[in-house]
Amino acid sequence: MKVIRKVELLAIGDELLNGQRANSHLLYFGEKLQEIGLGLQRCTELRDEPAEIVEGLKRAIDGSDLILVTGGLGPTTDDYTVGCVASALERPVRRNPEVEAAIRAFFKERGKEPTENNFKQCDIVDGAEVLPNPNGTAPGQWIELNDQVIVLLPGPPLEMKPMFEDQVLPRLVDKGWALSPVNSVQIRTMGIGESKVAEMLAPLLKGSGSKLRVAYCAHLGYVDVRLSPVEGGWDEARIRTMGEACRERLGEGFLGYGTPEVAAVILQHLRGLNKSLAVAESCTGGLLASRFTDVPGASKIFMGGVVCYRNQVKENLLGVPDCILEQHGAVSAECAVAMATAVAELLESDYALSITGYAGPEGGNEPAGTIYLGYHSPVGVWSRKVVLPGNRTAVRERAVMTALDFIRRKLEKYKIYDLLESLKC
Amino acid sequence: MKVIRKVELLAIGDELLNGQRANSHLLYFGEKLQEIGLGLQRCTELRDEPAEIVEGLKRAIDGSDLILVTGGLGPTTDDYTVGCVASALERPVRRNPEVEAAIRAFFKERGKEPTENNFKQCDIVDGAEVLPNPNGTAPGQWIELNDQVIVLLPGPPLEMKPMFEDQVLPRLVDKGWALSPVNSVQIRTMGIGESKVAEMLAPLLKGSGSKLRVAYCAHLGYVDVRLSPVEGGWDEARIRTMGEACRERLGEGFLGYGTPEVAAVILQHLRGLNKSLAVAESCTGGLLASRFTDVPGASKIFMGGVVCYRNQVKENLLGVPDCILEQHGAVSAECAVAMATAVAELLESDYALSITGYAGPEGGNEPAGTIYLGYHSPVGVWSRKVVLPGNRTAVRERAVMTALDFIRRKLEKYKIYDLLESLKC
Numbered sequence: 001m002k003v004i005r006k007v008e009l010l011a012i013g014d015e016l017l018n019g020q021r022a023n024s025h026l027l028y029f030g031e032k033l034q035e036i037g038l039g040l041q042r043c044t045e046l047r048d049e050p051a052e053i054v055e056g057l058k059r060a061i062d063g064s065d066l067i068l069v070t071g072g073l074g075p076t077t078d079d080y081t082v083g084c085v086a087s088a089l090e091r092p093v094r095r096n097p098e099v100e101a102a103i104r105a106f107f108k109e110r111g112k113e114p115t116e117n118n119f120k121q122c123d124i125v126d127g128a129e130v131l132p133n134p135n136g137t138a139p140g141q142w143i144e145l146n147d148q149v150i151v152l153l154p155g156p157p158l159e160m161k162p163m164f165e166d167q168v169l170p171r172l173v174d175k176g177w178a179l180s181p182v183n184s185v186q187i188r189t190m191g192i193g194e195s196k197v198a199e200m201l202a203p204l205l206k207g208s209g210s211k212l213r214v215a216y217c218a219h220l221g222y223v224d225v226r227l228s229p230v231e232g233g234w235d236e237a238r239i240r241t242m243g244e245a246c247r248e249r250l251g252e253g254f255l256g257y258g259t260p261e262v263a264a265v266i267l268q269h270l271r272g273l274n275k276s277l278a279v280a281e282s283c284t285g286g287l288l289a290s291r292f293t294d295v296p297g298a299s300k301i302f303m304g305g306v307v308c309y310r311n312q313v314k315e316n317l318l319g320v321p322d323c324i325l326e327q328h329g330a331v332s333a334e335c336a337v338a339m340a341t342a343v344a345e346l347l348e349s350d351y352a353l354s355i356t357g358y359a360g361p362e363g364g365n366e367p368a369g370t371i372y373l374g375y376h377s378p379v380g381v382w383s384r385k386v387v388l389p390g391n392r393t394a395v396r397e398r399a400v401m402t403a404l405d406f407i408r409r410k411l412e413k414y415k416i417y418d419l420l421e422s423l424k425c
Numbered sequence: 426m427k428v429i430r431k432v433e434l435l436a437i438g439d440e441l442l443n444g445q446r447a448n449s450h451l452l453y454f455g456e457k458l459q460e461i462g463l464g465l466q467r468c469t470e471l472r473d474e475p476a477e478i479v480e481g482l483k484r485a486i487d488g489s490d491l492i493l494v495t496g497g498l499g500p501t502t503d504d505y506t507v508g509c510v511a512s513a514l515e516r517p518v519r520r521n522p523e524v525e526a527a528i529r530a531f532f533k534e535r536g537k538e539p540t541e542n543n544f545k546q547c548d549i550v551d552g553a554e555v556l557p558n559p560n561g562t563a564p565g566q567w568i569e570l571n572d573q574v575i576v577l578l579p580g581p582p583l584e585m586k587p588m589f590e591d592q593v594l595p596r597l598v599d600k601g602w603a604l605s606p607v608n609s610v611q612i613r614t615m616g617i618g619e620s621k622v623a624e625m626l627a628p629l630l631k632g633s634g635s636k637l638r639v640a641y642c643a644h645l646g647y648v649d650v651r652l653s654p655v656e657g658g659w660d661e662a663r664i665r666t667m668g669e670a671c672r673e674r675l676g677e678g679f680l681g682y683g684t685p686e687v688a689a690v691i692l693q694h695l696r697g698l699n700k701s702l703a704v705a706e707s708c709t710g711g712l713l714a715s716r717f718t719d720v721p722g723a724s725k726i727f728m729g730g731v732v733c734y735r736n737q738v739k740e741n742l743l744g745v746p747d748c749i750l751e752q753h754g755a756v757s758a759e760c761a762v763a764m765a766t767a768v769a770e771l772l773e774s775d776y777a778l779s780i781t782g783y784a785g786p787e788g789g790n791e792p793a794g795t796i797y798l799g800y801h802s803p804v805g806v807w808s809r810k811v812v813l814p815g816n817r818t819a820v821r822e823r824a825v826m827t828a829l830d831f832i833r834r835k836l837e838k839y840k841i842y843d844l845l846e847s848l849k850c
Contacts, residue, residue, distance in 0.1 A: 118620060346742055
């Protein structure tokens with residue numbers, strides 16, 4: 001029987017606790033460790049206080065098999081990690097000449113001089129294996145105890161991630177600690193609330209209590225449902241069958257297995273039709289376009305967009321008719337449709353999506369949060385009005401997600417007509 | 426002498442540890458608690474495992490004065506917080522009739538029916554004060570022990586934040602636990618690396634070791650320096666004087682006090698000149714425009730932008746001359762300048778900023794990460810080439826920050842000329 005190792009993350013830095021920076025490592029490790037069948041059991045964020053760091057380390061050493069420590073390896077005076085680990089393990093710290101040479105080389109390559117504080121990063125816990133850092137100056141450290149491992153990693157994600165993937169993961173596999181990936185099924189739904197999703201699936205999941213672990217997670221616009229195995233419960237095939245039943249039950253609310261981004265799903269759909277897309281947006285100011293350009297390879301489908309933040313731009317550049325702006329206003333169903341149609345013409349795209357509205361803090365003819373969506377396609381033109389809660393940022397984010405769900409559902413609903421239209425050319 | 430209370434955050438949910446969701450609460454509480462002079466000492470993320478939650482609670486009760494617990498108050502079967510708190514405190518749980526009525530009213534107002542699982546949220550730890558939730562169904566709970574407080578808050582930020590600000594903060598002030606804000610000075614720098622900033626400031630800060638707490642925090646594009654008081658150290662006036670000395674030392678690298686966003690600084694600058702701005706971007710696909718529209722009131726200055734993801738759009742809509750695209754290519758200094766000038770003309774703006782480049786994963790005539798920036802102003806037109814490391818997402822984010830720093834430094838350098846130009850009209 002395989003032993004599941006207990007894994008714990010200690011993230012060190014005042015900036016994590018005083019609101020200056022999010023602990024993005026937690027998200028990253030959570031995902032990466034799942035992939036190799038290791039679950040993160042606990043994460044603790046600690047301040048740059050040596051006594052608290054030593055206490056946190058001792059507690060982790062007391063209960064966990066693999067302890068990942070991030071941050072506090074930098075060159076500045078508030079970086080204590082190496083000294084604290086040495087103290088918790090009652091080992092000395094030694095200056096490592098290879099690391100010193102690597103730091104000199106790093107700066108030389110970039111035509112710069114290292115500062116004296118950079119050499120603090122040559123300090124290595126006695127007995128640790130150095131993990132070279134090709135993307136920065138702070139090396140990582142791999143410390144094996146009897147049947148435990150402590151790994152020290154630099155804080156900056158662009159240095160930490162390649163070090164973890166290229167150096168730490170292979171060592172974990174070598175040690176036999178990395179198990180096969182958890183055979184869970186993850187379903188992403190869109191446009192349905194969390195308790196509604198749970199209610200829809202309840203009749204299916206009833207009685208599976210001890211056989212299956214069910215977890216819900218609501219994101220902005222999405223609700224994810226994860227079905228995972230439990231010791232002595234259902235096997236992979238049975239979990240997949242249940243996943244298919246859930247998919248059917250969810251109908252149009254099912255976005256996909258895994259964690260697909262809706263923009264990628266839309267582009268995939270349009271790729272199948274060999275059609276192109278453009279966007280026009282005012283209050284969301286580029287966010288809608290950026291959601292599509294986030295998708296690698298988007299340029300085959302996505303033509304571009306117009307951010308018409310001022311009415312002047314809607315009129316002069318997009319060519320939204322003056323009479324629409326005067327009679328209905330810039331925040332109206334008529335204007336949303338005119339924007340979609342105009343941007344399709346201007347950018348020579350087949351499909352187009354538009355957003356206009358009041359993101360707040362102020363409204364206009366209608367209250368803040370009022371948003372109109374427009375959709376232009378070869379088989380028809382539609383608009384939709386929504387009133388979204390929250391502050392400026394929340395309204396903008398929600399408007400983008402609602403617009404993406406709007407076009408996704410239209411593409412789903414009219415797919416036969418879209419297909420027939422695409423065969424005409 | 427005032428007692429500084431120890432504050433700890435327990436964030437509960439599988440989704441925080443398996444990579445599904447970031448613990449955004451930590452960032453929020455870090456900032457909010459600073460404002461009232463309370464620092465967060467530690468944060469722990471725990472899975473939806475009752476035994477681990479109870480253990481975490483007991484440990485927190487053992488060492489902290491104020492314990493904030495988020496998550497696990499939802500209606501689904503994996504929500505355990507209330508039961509675990511009751512168990513850790515050895516108190517019973519009771520169904521609360523007022524909460525039940527509030528849940529019925531919440532659904533009625535929205536023309537919906539509550540599902541049976543919603544009523545799980547009526548369970549209250551014996552002796553707890555209910556914190557009503559006007560934005561959702563899960564109420565919060567305020568539990569006073571002898572000289573400690575445990576606060577249970579719902580996970581969704583749009584429910585948790587108003588509850589914390591409207592109900593928890595006033596109670597903390599009433600109890601005399603909320604101190605005056607920490608009188609720290611925060612400086613934001615831009616375009617200088619962290620160790621370079623530390624080196625520049627070292628001569629000033631030398632010898633202040635025991636009088637002042639200095640913390641550095643590198644964000645994408647920014648490095649923040651925070652000078653905070655220590656017990657028996659410098660007073661507020663002395664810290665501010667040191668802040669001014671640092672500002673002078675940092676020169677053009679100083680962005681502002683506090684945590685200003687560079688886009689807001691640029692718009693402020695242009696507002697002073699009474700001039701307008703437009704953007705044209707390809708590989709950043711709307712991110713640059715969205716950075717400006719993030720700023721409330723941006724529409725007075727920011728006209729809008731064009732996302733020209735396909736060359737066709739650069740040529741047909743923006744009117745970048747065919748000869749430039751053919752001779753130099755779409756990723757070139759010449760094209761960046763043409764894009765900036767063209768978008769200024771098209772959107773009738775005074776200033777314009779452009780980005781074109783290869784975000785990756787593939788490059789073109791030049792490797793992925795090669796970016797050209799263009800700047801059009803009444804006093805001159807400039808371009809700049811940068812080669813940025815990292816994957817597609819990192820290159821796009823860095824390209825936006827580099828472009829913003831580019832225009833910021835140009836506006837700073839040529840401000841006299843810009844001003845003279847603005848007086849002409």
